Amino acid sequence: MSQQSVTSDSNVSREEILEIANLARLGVDENTASSYADDISKVLNLMHTINNVDTTDVKPLSNIHEACQELRVDVAKHDINRERNQSVAPAVEEGLYLVPQVIE
Amino acid sequence: MTTATATDNAVRTELFVDGYEVVIGIEIHCQLNTESKIFSSAPTDFGHEPNSQASIVDLGLPGVLPVLNSGVVDRALKFGIGVNAELGLFNTFDRKNYFYPDLPKGYQITQMANPIVGEGYIDVVVNEGDKNEYPKRMGITRAHLEEDAGKSVHDAVDGMTGVDLNRAGTPLIEIVSEPDMRSANEALAYIKAIHQLVTWLGISDAVMAEGSFRCDCNVSVRKPGADLGTRTELKNLNSFRFIERAINREIERQIDIIEDGGKVVQATMLYDPERDETRTMRTKEDANDYRYFPDPDLLPVRIEQHTVDAIKAAMPELPVARRARFEDALGLSEYDARILTGSRQLADYFEDVVSEIGENHAKLAANWVMGELLGALNKEDQDIIDSPITAKQLAGLLKRINDDTLSGKLAKKVFSALYDREGGSDDDAADKIIEEKGLKQETDTGAIKAMVEEVIANNEAMVEEYRGGKAKAFNGLVGQVMKASRGSANPQQVNQILKELLG
């Protein structure tokens, strides 16, 4: 992860959008990629305001209470209802969720 | 050499292959043997109908949330203490994002930034038992907690891949080593030591064939003194034998490429045991951008010092220490101590026997545990935990050797009967067998003397030979007495009386 900072003109290219869309498994075609590129560039431009904020010695905050979690006791529950869980699945056979053949 | 305390940084040129130095780092994914999964209450047991052990949390249904299992944390801390590591008393969980059918949420919960176990080490003996064995300290970079993925099933439904998420959410500890290994044997010694440790600590079943202990080896070669070469990663090696062979094949492959003027390409490799070769699974170009970031669903875990103290207090004596004690306090040979600390159950068994018969008889206990008992178990491919003879029962037998009730030969007969559970399940099963089968050793001096006298009278020729200076004849006479007593005469007494009577 680089320490690269946001440049004053964070224009996202269509190519970058296509790369990101691939990571996010979204089927974005060339045209919509351009329009997303515009939109996202505008959103990223909002970031310029925060670029000027001095955050030296400030630690990132990921949870507001900075509390620590309470752990669960290691006890297994045998209450799984596979039929109910799989009633919402698009394709199930022999208890398996089906996807197109994956070659490994 | 008993323990590998030396940090031997000297370069072992004898390990070079065609003038290349080999560098190996290892990642081990080890399932922790909790009752329930790392982030859900679903059971972790195997062998059930597909998806019947996957809860709504494991399935990643909309709206579900993970909650960390304390049993997982305890086991990881045990491991950390076992490898002398700095513990991550403040540790956090991150998400590793990628899409795959066996990864229900589209991300794996793992620990990237703040793992639960920091830097540590484990002392190993390379080529253990061989004349060229040597100790080495292997660095451990870190160990972190994460969830296991499910499984893809390729042959159940025609033309489709099936997804079984029973394994999804099984707790894993991923143990990352320093690139300290310089040969396949060193890698193997390290993996075996980690394997022994996790089973010894009782935190994992660590059955390689079942996938509960999986090794990935990062292998590269370089000319001595040069920068690290490009490494390849050997994935999912599921037996000790394959690990060694796969690494050696990969070393050869890489050297061949370099010698032919080519360049090793960073890649993930698979070992094909049938062809005994490694082949490329995917190259760096296909590598994903995992977009790690702190998991907002899980707050940091803070481990209190008293938790660590309690776990430390409950830690079993570790293999290296126990082995040293067996040698130093019990006077066992290095070989015996090593065999008897092969697993914690075996060491416990041995020590249970010793505690019954006294430390001064430790050698006797060692001989019987390693000889008769392990011999019989091995024959049936069984482990010490399967032993039909309890430690107390074996001790009961050894006591009868010590008090001369049994000769070695009779003791073996009693042992066989014990092994066949003929003496019942009580601690004094050996005594029952001795009683029932009349296997008591004859120690009555008068009775033995009478037998010796009879043998002398009936074997004039042998007596003459002995008196003529043929020492061997003496053994023959002893044999005759033992035969006459049908093995029950105490051999030492027979010796002594025979010597007296022959003058």
Next chain:
Amino acid sequence: MSELHLLSTQQLISGLQDKKFSSLELTEHYIKRIDALDSKINSFITHTSETARAQAQAADEMRAQGDKRPLLGVPMAHKDIFCTQGVLTTCGSKMLHNFISPYDATIVSNIDKAGMISLGKLNMDEFAMGSDNSSSYYGTVQNPWNLDRVPGGSSGGSAAAVAAGFVPVTTGSDTGGSIRQPASFCGLTGIKPTYGRVSRFGMIAYASSLDQAGSMGRSAKDCAYLLQPMIGHDPRDATSIKHELPDYIQDINDAEAAASDKPFDGLRIGVAKEYFSKGLDSEVEKATRAALKQYEDLGATIVEVNITDPEITLATYYMLAPAEASSNLSRFDGVRFGYRCENPTDLIDLYTRSRSEGFGPEVQRRILTGTYALSAGYFDAYYTKAQKIRRLIVKDFDEAFANCDVIASPTSPTAAYKLSENLDPATMYLGDVYTIGVNLAGLPALSQPVGLTSDGLPVGLQLIGKHWQESQLLTTAHLFQQHTNHHLQHSAIAKETV
């Protein structure tokens, strides 16, 4: 009984207790209104009239047998972001067009245990991403005050249903203002509690570190009634916090009993000039200032405080929320539940088509933005930087609260607007400028109605409290409502009888 739907929750409770009407009659009254009028505003995605009738009947029987649970037999409805076992749960998305949840969210079962009757599932912006309910796959929602206006979002259906008199109280969720802003657009009171106060288990995640469920009703006390069974630590949600549990109704009643004719004596209300900046509609400003004057007249002291520049807050929010969302929405992959594209040719095709056909454009835009922010080259520049600024935002609030008890601001820069097609996202996001700081800091906040614009559209005042101080917000708003009647104004639809 034509005005049953205009009664407060407290009046409904006493009416049921005094047998003025039964739960079944009440339920039928609401169902009749929904059936007759919801076609005008589209606030419900799913009706559960049949089970509601059965529940109401059962509630009446239990009450007859001496069951004293106060909320027993009182109708409500859930935002469609909460999983309801056996009932379609769409989150406003085509992605979940067929998702009959196999389980209940914790708050759903808690409200169920309190004896309330659920009338159905309410429309919302897709995956709670939006501020005007225009991103719902199930159609836009019309504002009951003026059908040409949006109801706000993302809890637009929740707000519109209450404002239309279809249900006395509703659940909502608030990631950046999604309860408060629609409450203000629809003339309601709506509260977002402290982060960690209410379980998130079963609430479909948008941005995990910001999402919090809350309640909406006509008055602060209505909100308090519904919020009460929702709160508390949940062992299934690691981010829910064990904290002393208040009794909101008790606190409101105590405060009311103790109140003089200057009930706000000693209350310091912080007002930040950052909240009265450019972009603020003049009528909204006027109503807000008038409300602050009323608070002053009732004894409160106004003090000036400083908070983080709203533009910085906005940028921080629109970095963190999409980043978390991009990951949270990865589980919608067409494999175990939800929408799957027709005849996928291979795995990648299954993923990409299911996701791009199942998600609407705003959701895809946020997933892309978040994926970009988290990707290797930009993680520190965007995500880590935003998390650092988040700490500074918290610090600024802390400093402001050193000098005041609550902070007041307009809830939204404008009143309900007309749906306009080509608003670019960066401009659209500006509408959240006053509400998102609260989410970043995990603070409790509510919006209460404080008047109407010349167009007859409601204006909301936001009150922000210190962590865990929902009681203070609710009592403050309640005492205000004791002396004013903004919350007693009714929308055009609410005034219709059927």
